[in-house]
Amino acid sequence: MTSxxxxxATGAVGQRFVQxxxxxxxxxxxxLTASPASAGDSYREAAKWRLDTPIPEDVAETTVRATDPEEIPDDTDLLFSALPSDVGAAVEPELCEAGFVVSSNSxxxxxxxxxxxxxxEVNAxxxxxxxxxxxxxxxxxxxVKNPNCSTITMVPTLAAxxxxxxxxxxVSTLQAVxxxxxxxxxxxxxLDNVVPHIGGEEAxxxxESRKLLGEFTGAEVQYHDAVVSASCNRVPTLDGHLENVFVETDDDPTPADVADALADAPTLDLPSAPDPLIRVFEEPDRPQPRLDRMAGDGMAVAAGGIQTTDTGLQYNCLAHNTIRGAAGASVLNGELLASEGWL
Structure with a gap:
């Protein structure tokens, strides 16, 4: 087993990692690490567990450590990061310099x-x-980083x-709280509202989309030439980011061509990789967050409503934002790192 x-580990994404x-x-x-205020407590005491499954007994009594390279045993093979971005910016480079491999959601x-x-599945x-x-x-x-939760919902469909x-x-997003x-x-x-702005999300x-779709030359990543613009909105759903995507292409594919391309998107032989990667719905009113966010145990992307417009294509896509869009994405990156011998 890989340690x-x-x-x-005590925050919302950290708890999803543990789950x-x-x-x-x-x-x-x-x-398991957290802020100095939680260091020394058991994970059960520190986490204030909020997920809908019981706190895993294997880690419930584990003593939480401070997030410090000196607190982490040298034989730890891989670290998953759910740190706030300001903390991650300070601590993650120190951990990498100390020899740790970090798969980070920050x-x-x-x-x-x-x-x-x-x-x-897109750019291994x-x-x-x-x-x-x-x-x-x-x-x-x-x-190693995984992308933003809204980016990761859309990019597998764009890659296809x-x-x-x-x-x-x-893209116009309807993002869960x-x-x-x-x-x-x-x-x-x-409640009874939609907030038409999420700071920094559009950028x-x-x-990130253009970097993910870009080409690695052996020395750098050349970003994809596509022009991407986004409008991001917070809506009163609990989990699952729904996105309305409008695409212009060189060719003129039919909705059936697009549906086939999405359905044929490649998956991988890794424990957390869903099969299929993209679940395609024929119904015009799918996907929906409450019905479809747990597709592929929360790791698949759902797509539907595919149609042509005067300027190209329009479709909707959805993914579970704290599973595929956060902790699950980092775990899958960790599995890829392990399988390709980077640990």
Whole structure:
């Protein structure tokens, strides 16, 4: 078994990591870290568990450590990071310099030139950027990122459609409140309401998408040429980001052509990888968050409502934002790192 740790284990995404790693066939959770205020407490005491499954007994009495390289045993093979971005920016490089491999959900460093931003089914070859990273930074460890929760919902569908010559993308998101964390949006703000702004979200989608769809040259990632624009909205659903996507392509595929391309999107032989990657609905009113966010145990992307417009294509896509869009994405990246010998 591969010994792993979870950084920021007591927060919403950290708890999802712990849930997903419970009973994992390859990973054994041996280290849990949090803020200094929680260090020394049992995980049961520190976490204030909020998920709909019981806290895993294997880790409930584990003593929480401070998030510090000196607190993490040298024989820990892989660290999953659910740290806030400001903490991640400070701590993750220290961990990598100390020799640890970090699969991180934190938003810091996603677009750094030498940091792989990876969706395994889309751009697994970008992991080779680790060699560049180690040469430039002198690290024995490595830092790998998964993208923003809204980006990861859309990009697998764009990768499938790219065979038709992806030119321009506009997306309007309807993002669940869990994407802001447990205390992120007050009930008075979101009930009977939609908030048509999520700070920094549009820029993340517009930049991360082009990096993920780009080509690794052996020295750097050349971003995809497609123009991506986003409008991001917070809506009163608990989990599951729904997105309305408008695409212009070189070719003129029919809705049936697009449905076939989405359904044929490749999957991988990894424990957390869904099969199929994209579940395609014929019904015009699917996918829906309440009905479809747990497709593929929350790791699949659902798509439907495919139609042509005067300017190209329109369709809807959906993914579970704290599973595929956060902790599950990092776990899958960790599985890819293990399978390709980077640990």
């Amino acid at each position: 792993v740790g979870v950084l920021g 997903l790693l419970d009973g994992h066939p390859e990973f054994d959770v041996s280290v 938003s810091n460093a996603r677009t750094d030139e030498d940091v792989p931003l990876v969706i395994p 070859d970008h992991l080779d950027l680790i060699d560049v990273q180690r040469d430039e930074r002198g690290w024995d460890g490595a830092l 459609i790219d065979e038709f010559g992806l030119e321009r993308v506009h 869990s994407g802001a964390g447990y205390s992120g949006v007050s009930s008075m703000e979101i 993340k989608m517009e930049t």
